[in-house]
Amino acid sequence: YEQIVNRVLKIVDHLIASHYKFLEAEVLKCVIMKEWLTDKRVEAVVENVLISEDLYHRKDEDLIPLIRNHLDKFAEFCGQRSYVPVNLVYFGLFHFFDLFQSSPEKIGEYQIIWFLHFLGPKSKLCADIFSHIPQQIAEKMYSELCSDSCLADIEKHFDFCEGSLTSTKHSRLQCILLLEDHLNVKYSKEHDYVFSVSQFKEHEKEYREHSEELEESLKGRESYSSVTEDDRRECILSQMICKTVPTTESEALHLVSEAVRLECTTFFTSKHFDNTATLSGCLKSKKLLKQIFGLLVQKSDINNVRAFLSQHVSVYEEYLPAFTRKQLDKSVCSTVELLDRENVPETDEDSLNNGIEILTQLIVTFQEVIPTDRLSAVFNTIIAHPTVQKCLVSEEPSPKKTLLTKLFVLLLETGKVPSEILNTTHYLLFQTAYSATTSTADKNILKILKYFEQQKVISKYPFAYGSYVADLKTIKNITLYNEYCIKILENLDGDMMKNLIENFPLHSEEKMLTEGPASQVSCDPEYVLSLLHHVLGSGEVEVRTILSHPISKVMLLALSSYDEVTRRVAYICLDKTSRMIEEEKFKEKSMCSYLFGMIENSITLVEERLPHLSTYFLGIMLHTLFTPHKHIYQNICHFLLQRPVFDFHDVPMFYSMFCSSTLHYKQDQNWLLEILCLAVRDEIDYKILSRRHVLPHCFSQMHCPDLDKHSLKLIHKLFRRVFSIKSAKVQKDLAESGITAIE
Numbered sequence: 001y002e003q004i005v006n007r008v009l010k011i012v013d014h015l016i017a018s019h020y021k022f023l024e025a026e027v028l029k030c031v032i033m034k035e036w037l038t039d040k041r042v043e044a045v046v047e048n049v050l051i052s053e054d055l056y057h058r059k060d061e062d063l064i065p066l067i068r069n070h071l072d073k074f075a076e077f078c079g080q081r082s083y084v085p086v087n088l089v090y091f092g093l094f095h096f097f098d099l100f101q102s103s104p105e106k107i108g109e110y111q112i113i114w115f116l117h118f119l120g121p122k123s124k125l126c127a128d129i130f131s132h133i134p135q136q137i138a139e140k141m142y143s144e145l146c147s148d149s150c151l152a153d154i155e156k157h158f159d160f161c162e163g164s165l166t167s168t169k170h171s172r173l174q175c176i177l178l179l180e181d182h183l184n185v186k187y188s189k190e191h192d193y194v195f196s197v198s199q200f201k202e203h204e205k206e207y208r209e210h211s212e213e214l215e216e217s218l219k220g221r222e223s224y225s226s227v228t229e230d231d232r233r234e235c236i237l238s239q240m241i242c243k244t245v246p247t248t249e250s251e252a253l254h255l256v257s258e259a260v261r262l263e264c265t266t267f268f269t270s271k272h273f274d275n276t277a278t279l280s281g282c283l284k285s286k287k288l289l290k291q292i293f294g295l296l297v298q299k300s301d302i303n304n305v306r307a308f309l310s311q312h313v314s315v316y317e318e319y320l321p322a323f324t325r326k327q328l329d330k331s332v333c334s335t336v337e338l339l340d341r342e343n344v345p346e347t348d349e350d351s352l353n354n355g356i357e358i359l360t361q362l363i364v365t366f367q368e369v370i371p372t373d374r375l376s377a378v379f380n381t382i383i384a385h386p387t388v389q390k391c392l393v394s395e396e397p398s399p400k401k402t403l404l405t406k407l408f409v410l411l412l413e414t415g416k417v418p419s420e421i422l423n424t425t426h427y428l429l430f431q432t433a434y435s436a437t438t439s440t441a442d443k444n445i446l447k448i449l450k451y452f453e454q455q456k457v458i459s460k461y462p463f464a465y466g467s468y469v470a471d472l473k474t475i476k477n478i479t480l481y482n483e484y485c486i487k488i489l490e491n492l493d494g495d496m497m498k499n500l501i502e503n504f505p506l507h508s509e510e511k512m513l514t515e516g517p518a519s520q521v522s523c524d525p526e527y528v529l530s531l532l533h534h535v536l537g538s539g540e541v542e543v544r545t546i547l548s549h550p551i552s553k554v555m556l557l558a559l560s561s562y563d564e565v566t567r568r569v570a571y572i573c574l575d576k577t578s579r580m581i582e583e584e585k586f587k588e589k590s591m592c593s594y595l596f597g598m599i600e601n602s603i604t605l606v607e608e609r610l611p612h613l614s615t616y617f618l619g620i621m622l623h624t625l626f627t628p629h630k631h632i633y634q635n636i637c638h639f640l641l642q643r644p645v646f647d648f649h650d651v652p653m654f655y656s657m658f659c660s661s662t663l664h665y666k667q668d669q670n671w672l673l674e675i676l677c678l679a680v681r682d683e684i685d686y687k688i689l690s691r692r693h694v695l696p697h698c699f700s701q702m703h704c705p706d707l708d709k710h711s712l713k714l715i716h717k718l719f720r721r722v723f724s725i726k727s728a729k730v731q732k733d734l735a736e737s738g739i740t741a742i743e
Helices: 002-017 025-033 039-051 063-069 071-079 088-102 110-130 135-146 148-157 162-186 197-217 224-241 249-262 265-269 273-280 286-298 302-311 319-340 349-366 372-383 386-393 399-413 424-433 440-454 466-474 478-490 494-502 525-538 543-547 551-560 564-583 589-602 612-624 632-641 654-658 665-679 683-691 694-701 709-723 728-737
Strands: none
Touching: 135 148, 135 162, 162 197, 162 224, 197 224, 197 249, 224 249, 224 265, 249 265, 249 273, 249 286, 265 273, 265 286, 319 349, 319 372, 319 386, 349 372, 349 399, 372 386, 372 399, 386 399, 386 424, 399 424, 399 440, 424 440, 424 466, 466 478, 478 525, 494 525, 494 551, 525 543, 525 551, 525 564, 543 551, 543 564, 551 564, 551 612, 564 589, 589 612, 589 632, 612 632, 612 665, 612 683, 632 654, 632 665, 654 665, 654 694, 665 709, 683 694, 683 728, 694 709, 709 728
C-alpha cells in the first residue's frame, strides 16, 4: 500500500513540477481524501479543479463535495499567499459561510482576510451570495468589517503588495455596504455605516491611481477588463458618496460636484443630502440647481426626480414650468426627427425607442405643471406622423408599438388632451391597431378605446379589429354586421385560443401579461367573452357552431374566474346557449342538452364560482361530444348518463381512467394526466386532488416497471404544476406529506 501511495505521490508531484494540467478526478480524489494536502498539491487541486474549467459545467459530482469538506484547508492555504485563484469565488463563497456557521469564533482571523482578498475581482457575485448568509453570521461579519482592527489587519497583511491592498480595501467597503443593505432590508435593521469626506477622497485617489495603472498594463490587450474594473469602482464611489457626511462648506461643495460628475442621482434623495445642501448652499445656486435637475432628467430617473421635487418643490416653483416646457419641446422634436428618419437604413431602432421612452417619462414626471396646449400639441404631432400610424397598424408586435401605445395612454390619462380634438379617425386607427390579444400593446390600446368611448367618440361596429376594420365600409346594416361578427369569431387564431384555454386568467390582474415570447400571448378573454355575448344576443348564429368552437371552453372556464363581472357575463352566455340548444335541432342535441342541464342542476348559488379543475373537465367533455369516433367518447357519455348532477369537488372519472383495465388503458391514463396537468391551478383544485388521493396514486405509479416515458413525463409535469401553486397551506401540506422530496 505504501509503495502504491509513494508512486501516486511521485506522479502527482512530477505533474505539478512540469506544470502539466491534469484533470483526472480519481487522482485528485486521492490527494484530497488521503489528506496529502501539501502547499503545492493544494495549489494544483485549486488550479486544476477550480480554474481550468468553469465549475458550472463540471460533471465531477463527487469531487466538489470533497473540496467543500476540506474548504478550511484551502482557505488557510490561500490566506497565506500573495495571490488568490480568483475562480475560487465561483465555488468557495457559496460554502464559505458553512465554516463560519460551524465555527463563528474564527471570524476575525485569516478567513476574513482570505475572503476579502479573492472577493475583489468577482464582487459582482456578492449581492446574490450575501442573500444566503444567516442573520447571526451577517451581524458578526458586519461588526468585524466595520471595526478599525479589521482595516489594520488588512494593511498589515498586504503591506508587501499595494495592488492587493487597494483591491482588498475596496472589497471591504463593498462588503460593508452589501451586508448593511441585506440586514436593513431582510431583517429590518437600522445599520448606517457613515464615511467621512477624507475617507471618500482617499478611496477616490486610490481608485484613480489604480485605474491609471490598470489602463497602462492593459495597453494592447482587449479593453473589456479595464472597462469592467472601471465601472465597478465608479459604482462603489457612487454608493460611498450617498453615505458620506461633510462637516464644512468646502467638503459639502466637493461632494455635490462629485455626485454630478459621477451622475449619481440617488445622492440627491439620500438621507444625508439635506445636511450637505444646507452646508453647501447648492439649492441657492442657480448654476448647481440647473446641473442637478438636468442630471435627474437626463438619467430619466423618475422615482428620484419625484422624490427630489417633493422635498425641494419650493426651490423650483419659478424655475420648473419654463424648464419643463423647454425639455418637453426638445424631446418631442428629437422624437419626431427620429420618426422622420425611420425609413433610413442607418436609423438606430434603439435610439427611437429610447426617445419615445424619455418623452413618456417626462410627461409622467411633470404632468402637473405641463400646460394643456403643450400636451394637445404632442398628441396631435405624434398621432399624425405616418411612421407612427404605420407602426400601430402593423400586425407584427414590436417594442416600439408598445412604447407608443403607452405614450398615448399616458397623454389621455393626464386629462389635458381636450375631447374636442379626439375624432372617429383616431378611433378607427386604434381599432385597426388592436389585435384582441393579451400583449401589453393591445391592453394599452383597449384602454385608449375605452377612453374614447367615455368621451362619446365611438364606432357603430366596435367588435371589428385589425384588418377587419377596413371591411366595415361594405357593411350597410346591423344584420350584415352580426354576420360579420360570426365570421370574426370563427376566424379567431387557433393557437391564441389554445393559449387562453390552457392559461385562463383566474384573476382580473392576470389579464395584463408582460412582454414575452409570442407563444405566451393569448386572445384577450375580455374581448372573447364580449364578442360571444354579442353573437349569442344577435340570435343569428347556429348553437352548434358555438358549442364546437374553442370559445365554448372559454365560456365554461370563465365560470371559475374570481372576477365577478367575468363570471356574470359567462353565466349570461351559458343561459343563452342553453336556451338555444333547446330551440334548435342538431345531431348532438340530446347529450349537449343533458350536459348543460347537469351543470344547471349542480349550481346552488347565484353566479357561483366553480373550481377551475371542474370547468376545464366540462370543456373537454363538451367537445368530446362532437367527436364520437374517439374511444374516449363512450367513457364520457357513460360518466354523464350515470348521474343527474356534477360534483364540483371531485376529480371526474379518476379511478375509471387512471386504473383502467381496457385495451386502451395507456391512452385512458395519459388522457386523464394531460387534463390534470392543465386543470390544476389553485388551492381549491389541490383540495380536490387530495380528496381522491391523486398525488399518492401518481407517486406510486412512478415506480411501476411498465410505466412508459410519456406517462412518467406527465406525472412529473403534474407534480411541478402542484408545486407551483402559490399557497402557504398547500406548500405546508406537501412538505408534511413528504411529497416535496421528489421535486
